[in-house]
Amino acid sequence: MADTGEWSLFTEDASGRDTTLASGTVAAPGTGSWHRLALRFRGDRVTGRLDGVDLATVRDATHTTGQVGLRVSPWQHAQFDDLSVVRTAPPPRFVPHPEMTVTASSQHAGNDFGVAYPARFAIDDRVESAWRSEYRPAAPLPQSITLDLGRTRSVRALAYKPKITGAAGGAITSYRVAVSQDGEQFRQVDAGYWQATIATKVATWPATDARYVRLEATDVAGCPKAGVASEINVATSPMTPLGAGEPPTDPVPEFPHTVPLGDLSASATSQQPGYEATKAIDGDCSTMWHTSWSPYEPPPQSITLDLGAAYETIALVYQPRQDGTNNGIVTGYELAVSSDGESFTPVASGSWPGDPATTWAQWPAASGRYVRLTAQDGVGGYVSAAELRIAYDDSG
Numbered sequence: 582m583a584d585t586g587e588w589s590l591f592t593e594d595a596s597g598r599d600t601t602l603a604s605g606t607v608a609a610p611g612t613g614s615w616h617r618l619a620l621r622f623r624g625d626r627v628t629g630r631l632d633g634v635d636l637a638t639v640r641d642a643t644h645t646t647g648q649v650g651l652r653v654s655p656w657q658h659a660q661f662d663d664l665s666v667v668r669t670a671p672p673p674r675f676v677p678h679p680e681m682t683v684t685a686s687s688q689h690a691g692n693d694f695g696v697a698y699p700a701r702f703a704i705d706d707r708v709e710s711a712w713r714s715e716y717r718p719a720a721p722l723p724q725s726i727t728l729d730l731g732r733t734r735s736v737r738a739l740a741y742k743p744k745i746t747g748a749a750g751g752a753i754t755s756y757r758v759a760v761s762q763d764g765e766q767f768r769q770v771d772a773g774y775w776q777a778t779i780a781t782k783v784a785t786w787p788a789t790d791a792r793y794v795r796l797e798a799t800d801v802a803g804c805p806k807a808g809v810a811s812e813i814n815v816a817t818s819p820m821t822p823l824g825a826g827e828p829p830t831d832p833v834p835e836f837p838h839t840v841p842l843g844d845l846s847a848s849a850t851s852q853q854p855g856y857e858a859t860k861a862i863d864g865d866c867s868t869m870w871h872t873s874w875s876p877y878e879p880p881p882q883s884i885t886l887d888l889g890a891a892y893e894t895i896a897l898v899y900q901p902r903q904d905g906t907n908n909g910i911v912t913g914y915e916l917a918v919s920s921d922g923e924s925f926t927p928v929a930s931g932s933w934p935g936d937p938a939t940t941w942a943q944w945p946a947a948s949g950r951y952v953r954l955t956a957q958d959g960v961g962g963y964v965s966a967a968e969l970r971i972a973y974d975d976s977g
Contacts, residue, residue, distance in 0.1 A: 736817055796813060886953075912960060
């Protein structure tokens with residue numbers, strides 16, 4: 582809210598990106614007087630209010646986890662008073678965690694930089710800890726976690742809280758919920774797709790008697806593909822579904838022929854120790870090639886792939902880093918092909934959006950053994966790549 586009357590209702594994700602949900606203008610409130618600002622949350626409906634008057638109501642389920650806070654724009658002065666949080670509906674009735682036990686299809690129980698991710702952390706009432714399915718190496722999806730409620734109860738909903746620190750990596754997106762009386766025979770009660778955010782999600786179904794409730798992850802956000810849950814609750818009272826989304830459509834074309842990773846080698850004009858060029862062709866999207874930041878070496882920088890033999894190359898598939906940070910994601914690029922690794926012929930150039938989604942560049946078939954990606958620009962003034970693949974034409 583500005584003293585001129587301009588206002589906006591926006592959401593900010595874990596990486597700091599803002600999305601405006603609604604905006605407008607009211608009579609200028611000026612300065613030197615008190616006004617009452619309010620946000621009302623009911624399910625995924627969010628209403629912004631000024632002095633008791635609704636400004637806008639939008640649907641947004643990205644902030645169903647966390648605390649309240651106050652913030653002003655940098656270098657702006659404002660005063661706040663009488664902050665209060667008031668319920669808009671009765672709280673759900675959850676099965677107490679101390680009455681539960683839990684098992685999982687896999688878990689990363691080993692020490693990983695001082696952190697472990699056993700299944701029991703999903704019911705320990707601590708959002709800073711989490712269960713994570715095995716990721717060293719990644720156990721193949723689907724992965725599941727099963728709650729034993731201690732006795733048969735009438736259950737109606739499951740509340741799933743992803744790992745809330747940092748980005749949404751590991752957040753369960755495609756899911757199934759099943760229930761059982763005996764822990765052997767399970768019946769599916771809900772399935773769907775959740776948005777890839779750190780917000781709490783809720784799956785609901787008609788009241789059902791069950792002792793065991795299983796959440797199965799058939800797809801997850803980010804890399805590696807390991808499901809994460811900081812807290813899971815089972816409700817015996819009705820709840821409102823939260824977090825439903827639509828599965829993303831993969832814009833990357835289906836290239837039937839790509840050069841096997843085992844045949845590739847890579848070199849780069851710049852690389853930080855531990856982030857060598859070979860990390861872009863190791864088949865592990867949790868590693869990456871990254872240009873040097875100590876000392877800092879700005880773009881343009883390039884990475885050259887030796888395909889091991891000559892191919893009729895037609896495309897490069899670029900997977901940006903998948904660790905929740907955008908630094909180094911290539912935005913402006915040039916591609917060139919060579920037969921001898923010395924003389925390169927440009928085949929494509931353009932721009933990519935600078936987000937973690939996999940993208941690509943295509944060109945008319947060009948014979949060569951070497952393909953060079955030159956990054957003219959990258960987010961934050963760096964260059965990085967989690968994985969690179971080269972597609973070729975095998976029709977001739």
